[in-house]
Amino acid sequence: MRVQGAWGPSGQAISVVLFLLGFCVSLRIWAPVGEYDKPSLSAWPSPVVPLGQTVTLRCHSSSPFTVFRLFKRDGTSLPKLQEHQLNTFTLGPVTREHAGSYTCTGTYTSRAVWPTHSDPLQIVVTGVFTKPDISAHPGPIVRAGENVTIRCHSPLLLDKFMLHQKGSNGHFQRRGETFTGGRAPADFSIGPMTLASAGTYRCYSSLSRSPYEWSAPSDPVDIVITGLSKKPSLSAQGGPVVRSGENVTLLCSSERAFDQFHLLREGEKLGRLLAGGRGPRGALQAEFPLGPGTPAHSGVYRCYGSFTRSPYAWSDPSDPLLLSVTGSTTTTYPSTMDPHTTEEAGLPQEHSSMLYVVLGLVIAFTSTSFILTSLVCHWCSTQNHVAIIEGEPREDRTVNSEDSAAEDVIYTHLDLGPPLGDSSLPLP
Numbered sequence: 001m002r003v004q005g006a007w008g009p010s011g012q013a014i015s016v017v018l019f020l021l022g023f024c025v026s027l028r029i030w031a032p033v034g035e036y037d038k039p040s041l042s043a044w045p046s047p048v049v050p051l052g053q054t055v056t057l058r059c060h061s062s063s064p065f066t067v068f069r070l071f072k073r074d075g076t077s078l079p080k081l082q083e084h085q086l087n088t089f090t091l092g093p094v095t096r097e098h099a100g101s102y103t104c105t106g107t108y109t110s111r112a113v114w115p116t117h118s119d120p121l122q123i124v125v126t127g128v129f130t131k132p133d134i135s136a137h138p139g140p141i142v143r144a145g146e147n148v149t150i151r152c153h154s155p156l157l158l159d160k161f162m163l164h165q166k167g168s169n170g171h172f173q174r175r176g177e178t179f180t181g182g183r184a185p186a187d188f189s190i191g192p193m194t195l196a197s198a199g200t201y202r203c204y205s206s207l208s209r210s211p212y213e214w215s216a217p218s219d220p221v222d223i224v225i226t227g228l229s230k231k232p233s234l235s236a237q238g239g240p241v242v243r244s245g246e247n248v249t250l251l252c253s254s255e256r257a258f259d260q261f262h263l264l265r266e267g268e269k270l271g272r273l274l275a276g277g278r279g280p281r282g283a284l285q286a287e288f289p290l291g292p293g294t295p296a297h298s299g300v301y302r303c304y305g306s307f308t309r310s311p312y313a314w315s316d317p318s319d320p321l322l323l324s325v326t327g328s329t330t331t332t333y334p335s336t337m338d339p340h341t342t343e344e345a346g347l348p349q350e351h352s353s354m355l356y357v358v359l360g361l362v363i364a365f366t367s368t369s370f371i372l373t374s375l376v377c378h379w380c381s382t383q384n385h386v387a388i389i390e391g392e393p394r395e396d397r398t399v400n401s402e403d404s405a406a407e408d409v410i411y412t413h414l415d416l417g418p419p420l421g422d423s424s425l426p427l428p
Contacts, residue, residue: 037063041104041118046171048214051127054092057102059118061087065106073101073120091123099125099212122212129156129215132205136221139267141314142198144227147191152203152218154183160208161186164217166200172217175201179208190223198225198312224312226304229256231316234263234303237287241324248290248297248325252318253283258305261286262314265299293325 039061049055059068070089071078082089087106091098101120132154142148152161160179163186164172176188190197201221204214232254242248252261263270271288279285290297301321304314 037061038116039063039065039068039104039106039118041102041121043121043123047122048124048126048172049092049094049098050216051095051125052093054090055094055123057089057091057104057121057123059087059089059104059106061106063106064108066108068104068106071103071105071117073103078103078117094123094125096125096128096213099123099210101212124212124214126204126214127216128210128213129154129158129205131216132158132161132203132218134201134203134218134221136223140222141224141226141264141267142191142193144194144225145192147189148193148223150188150190150201150203150221150223151185152188152205153185154205154215156205156215157183158205158207158215160206160211162204162206162214163188164202164204166202166220172202193223193225195225195228195310195313198223200312222312224314226314227316228313229258229305229315230254232256232258232261232303232305232318234301234318234321236321236323240322241326242293242297243327244293244295244325246293248293248323250288250290250301250303250321250323251279251285252288252303252305253279253285254305254315255283256305256315257284258315259308260306260311261288262304262306263288263301264303264317265301295325298323298325 039059042058042060043049044056044058047055057070059070065087066085068084068087068089069080070082070084072081081102087104089104101122103117103120105117132152134153135151137149137151140148150163152163154161159181161177162174163176165175167173175190178186178188180186186203188203199222201223202217202219204217206214232252235251235253236242237249237251238246250263252263254261257275259275260272261275262272273286273288275284276286277284286303288303299322301323302317302319304317306314
């Protein structure tokens with residue numbers, strides 16, 4: 001009995017010591033576990049949200065939290081925005097007021113333990129300003145290892161530009177950010193060019209004092225890397241010299257099994273065709289029909305090959321092909337006897353009709369001028385002849401009362417005196 005009594009109090013003391021030790025150990029273990037279980041916040045489909053659309057925020061945690069809270073940072077404070085038993089929060093249709101920094105946290109039903117807040121997530125609202133312009137210099141087709149500059153420019157007084165590249169998941173990921181002054185453009189240098197650098201780019205602009213309110217996205221620009229495979233060959237069906245009106249077809253051939261071909265004229269992209277079958281000597285070949293040839297089709301052409309699985313990776317360019325469209329399909333010689341030859345020679349009917357009208361007017365004017373000139377000359381010669389006849393004296397004429405009117409005319413004329421140098425004429 002004494003032995004049991006002696007061990008009884010000792011056993012109880014040992015039990016109390018072990019309990020306290022376990023409690024302390026559990027407290028020391030709980031603290032790091034609570035820090036490790038910090039939740040994380042994500043946005044679907046993207047943290048960059050256009051005006052008027054919705055976005056879903058998810059608060060992720062490995063702890064079995066039963067209540068989740070969403071906070072929006074307002075200056076230095078974190079006012080509670082929503083509280084759910086689910087870990088999803090829907091925002092929208094979004095306005096400029098939704099733009100900002102968000103965080104989330106979770107707790108148990110007893111609310112005895114509050115883990116720390118998640119890292120902040122920035123929700124950006126786009127479409128607040130008009131879209132900027134985007135361009136690639138010296139061009140969007142870049143050889144492997146070289147550099148390209150993507151330039152963003154806004155007509156507004158925005159001083160912040162963001163460049164995004166389309167990722168494999170279909171979303172645009174931020175590639176760069178820069179600040180400018182006034183209306184100065186923003187230049188983003190990409191390179192040396194690799195396969196990861198190729199892709200579709202867009203840029204946004206904003207004000208530095210409103211970092212979460214962005215413009216609408218610019219138009220996309222595709223940056224293509226070349227030189228990763230052997231060049232194809234380019235030829236013209238029927239030859240590189242074509243008469244105007246004849247059908248023009250360019251052929252791009254390759255020994256590699258490309259499933260896409262690209263035709264460019266002096267840097268301008270004309271089209272993209274799937275391989276159209278096998279040409280001579282088993283080479284894959286694609287046809288580019290350009291239609292009836294016109295002078296506008298003349299120029300320097302090149303073609304590239306690529307694969308659909310890598311749309312931004314092209315081969316080396318083919319050797320240049322100089323296409324020349326000259327003359328017409330038929331040659332005619334106009335005849336002055338056939339009025340329809342003017343139209344056959346390429347002159348429109350309305351122009352030939354106008355030519356005939358002008359020629360008729362010229363002929364009529366010339367004839368009228370000739371007739372008037374003849375009449376004037378005839379009238380002048382007649383007047384001179386009459387004046388000479390009336391001015392001559394008639395010695396055998398008898399003046400009487402019946403010729404009084406004629407006599408007055410003669411006297412009036414003779415009062416002028418005889419012609420100079422002739423004194424033989426008698427005085428009245």
